[in-house]
Amino acid sequence: MEVLSALEPIVREVIEPAAAQTDSEAVYPRRSLNALADAGLLGLISAKEVGGMGCGLREAVQVVERIAQDCPCTAMVLTMHYCGVALIEPFAADDVRRAIAEGRHVTTLAVSESGSRSHIWAPTGTADAQGEVGADAVLLNAHKSMITSAGEADSYVWISRASQGEGNMLWLVDSRLPGLTVPSAFDGMGLRGNASSPIAAKDVKVFRRDMLGADGQGEAVKGHYLMPYFPTLIATTSVGLMKGVLRRAVQHVAATRFAESGSSLADLPTIRAYLAKAQLQADQAQLLRDDAVNAVLAQRGDVRTRLLQCKAAAAEAALGVTDTAMRVCGGAAFRKVLGIERLFRDARAASVMAPTTDVIYDMLGKSMCEAAV
Numbered sequence: 362m363e364v365l366s367a368l369e370p371i372v373r374e375v376i377e378p379a380a381a382q383t384d385s386e387a388v389y390p391r392r393s394l395n396a397l398a399d400a401g402l403l404g405l406i407s408a409k410e411v412g413g414m415g416c417g418l419r420e421a422v423q424v425v426e427r428i429a430q431d432c433p434c435t436a437m438v439l440t441m442h443y444c445g446v447a448l449i450e451p452f453a454a455d456d457v458r459r460a461i462a463e464g465r466h467v468t469t470l471a472v473s474e475s476g477s478r479s480h481i482w483a484p485t486g487t488a489d490a491q492g493e494v495g496a497d498a499v500l501l502n503a504h505k506s507m508i509t510s511a512g513e514a515d516s517y518v519w520i521s522r523a524s525q526g527e528g529n530m531l532w533l534v535d536s537r538l539p540g541l542t543v544p545s546a547f548d549g550m551g552l553r554g555n556a557s558s559p560i561a562a563k564d565v566k567v568f569r570r571d572m573l574g575a576d577g578q579g580e581a582v583k584g585h586y587l588m589p590y591f592p593t594l595i596a597t598t599s600v601g602l603m604k605g606v607l608r609r610a611v612q613h614v615a616a617t618r619f620a621e622s623g624s625s626l627a628d629l630p631t632i633r634a635y636l637a638k639a640q641l642q643a644d645q646a647q648l649l650r651d652d653a654v655n656a657v658l659a660q661r662g663d664v665r666t667r668l669l670q671c672k673a674a675a676a677e678a679a680l681g682v683t684d685t686a687m688r689v690c691g692g693a694a695f696r697k698v699l700g701i702e703r704l705f706r707d708a709r710a711a712s713v714m715a716p717t718t719d720v721i722y723d724m725l726g727k728s729m730c731e732a733a734v
């Protein structure tokens with residue numbers, strides 16, 4: 362609750378007023394991040410021993426959900442930051458952890474590649490230990506396809522193939538290292554301020570001291586430290602977004618009247634039924650997300666299923682709910698003034714962000730069928 366009361370004025374005074382311009386001009390939400398940093402919220406899940414707030418998943422969910430109601434773009438940048446921090450905290454040196462805790466350092470996840478596409482467990486980017494690079498370093502080479510905060514974050518939590526043997530591994534990569542480039546600017550349909558650009562790595566020298574976990578253990582490390590945060594917070598951007606779009610839709614239909622009769626759009630039973638069905642979809646997704654958080658915190662046996670389900674459910678619900686908001690608000694929603702079409706466009710991202718909804722369906726269906734034999 363304390364966290365939310367610190368956040369509320371930032372959303373009202375900084376994040377919400379900037380949201381339309383963040384979208385229309387595709388500007389990175391730097392002022393919003395600075396305001397969050399000043400309130401200590403970039404260090405929300407950093408340990409108290411390095412100056413962070415020492416909070417966890419439940420508080421991260423509250424913060425991301427509130428921001429997503431008014432600016433899903435900022436919420437997604439923060440989601441990727443928290444996901445990066447979840448991997449940095451257990452492995453990285455204290456100076457980086459302290460910089461994050463003090464709001465001086467934004468990070469992000471650099472996973473997706475143009476080769477592995479949605480199959481993020483099979484990166485093609487390499488960490489080459491051969492040649493003159495020395496025993497304590499490797500050269501990273503990769504074509505990352507679409508990375509939130511590309512060229513804006515201070516560091517990338519980077520996945521590559523193992524430097525020796527099978528499997529993957531994770532690195533903390535300083536975004537200013539020579540050999541890293543952002544070949545093109547992000548011009549997306551939604552989340553337009555996200556700077557979700559490609560990143561190319563050409564012989565980027567990184568030291569083994571910046572490994573996040575052991576060589577070849579990338580999937581296990583992600584499964585342990587990242588999984589609790591990643592699907593839950595992406596689901597949460599969708600949950601918050603649905604709250605935001607329904608709030609705007611209800612306000613509009615309640616306030617908009619026919620001159621002919623003086624009755625409002627909200628007096629139409631069809632409109633009310635559409636809204637009720639949309640609220641039901643949003644609430645179902647939120648309840649599943651809440652149960653996923655409970656499953657993580659109680660270390661329940663069904664945690665993997667719940668985490669994957671909550672991302673898929675919230676992403677798909679957001680597609681339907683924003684579609685309904687467009688419908689019930691008619692031409693007014695088609696124009697930018699209500700902010701509904703912005704949320705409609707922003708909602709498209711979550712279902713195609715890895716693991717995509719269709720990949721999740723396949724994973725869950727496979728588990729069901731394997732359990733039957």
Ligand SMILES: Cc1cc2nc3c(=O)[nH]c(=O)nc-3n(C[C@H](O)[C@H](O)[C@H](O)COP(=O)(O)OP(=O)(O)OC[C@H]3O[C@@H](n4cnc5c(N)ncnc54)[C@H](O)[C@@H]3O)c2cc1C
Nearest residue numbers: 470471472473478479507508509557710713714715717719
């Ligand atoms: C706004 C935005 C921000 C992003 N930010 C980040 C970020 O910060 N870090 C990061 O690492 N990545 C990020 N991504 C990338 C994202 O996680 C995905 O990797 C990417 O969207 C997948 O796109 P693709 O074109 O490679 O999909 P493709 O793999 O080409 O998929 C095309 C279609 O095929 C389906 N498909 C693919 N494989 C399967 C399968 N096995 N079973 C069933 N269906 C399948 C997909 O669901 C999709 O519908 C971001 C993406 C977006 C849209």
